Amino acid sequence: MLTTIGFDADDTLWANEAYFRLTEDRFTDLLADYTEAPHLKERLLEAERRNLARYGFGVKGFTLSMIETAIEVTEARVPASVLAEILAAGRDILDHPVDLLPHARATVETLSATHRVLLITKGDLLDQERKLAASGLGDLFHGVEIVSDKTPAVYARIFARHGQGAAQGMMVGNSMKSDVLPILSAGGWGVHVPHGEIWALEHADPPDGHARFHTLPDLGTLPQLVASIAAGGTAS
Structure with a gap:
């Protein structure tokens, strides 16, 4: 799925x-x-x-x-x-140098062996390309999408282009507004991984009770969640 x-x-x-x-x-x-x-x-x-x-x-x-x-x-x-x-x-x-967060490389490497993994980010094209190159993670992704905004329609197009559609897609990120709510509206899984202070314009309430919404303390626990979903579980 x-x-x-x-x-x-x-x-x-x-x-x-x-x-x-x-x-x-x-x-x-x-x-x-x-x-x-x-x-x-x-x-x-x-x-x-x-x-x-x-x-x-x-x-x-x-x-x-x-x-x-x-x-x-x-x-x-x-x-x-x-x-x-x-x-x-x-x-x-x-x-500023690019400082990887804990578990970032290991988690992307692990999941890229079993799933198609994408980088989906918004912002200035040149800056995002620079940070991706400096991160050393670029070769791990099957696709990279730098978009002007993240909406249900944008996610639907991206997951249709790179996968089997949003219904078989998951978006992982720190922003409830941009990374979680739009992919849920598109029919996929949304995984919230909070990190530090979030920009005021990215604040949104969590979709408590949504069957495809999960929150994790860090990226290190993401492979376990993905495995649980593959097995038909409901880990959160």
Whole structure:
């Protein structure tokens, strides 16, 4: 029944969100001498929300949102030198080494021997390609899909193209909103593997009671869950 397994990338296979949160702190420090506007991080989040349709997900959209917010909250008085430092902060995220999370390599290797395994991630194409190359995991995947967003229709197309359809597919990731709920709507299995702090725009309530929803403490227990599903079990 289960033939194809998709893995999210950021904060599922390697660390990511922590670098954005550190950059947020750097952003507020840079603006401290130029504005008394309260709730700078909330203002930044509002800009990110507005700009998703324009810039999509990823570091470049985040950097542009920081620049936009800096101009807004300082009423265009922010110095060019500060804007340059904000750009440098965005580049620092892009240049950060890829740190694999525990069990990532071993789990992908194990499951690639028995199932078709896919990398399904959203965000900036060049950045995601860079991180995949740096991770050393690229050769383990039977297919790689870098998409602008994750929706039931996107998952249906991907699992039809690379497998036997969404009904025989599983998506594994840290985001309830992007990795779990859409694949469940498409008819597949959704496995939530929480990791650290999640971006506010990725929050969603778990689908408690759904027969194909599972949550795991880490990737190391995923092969056991897959084996249980193959045997007709209901491990969670």
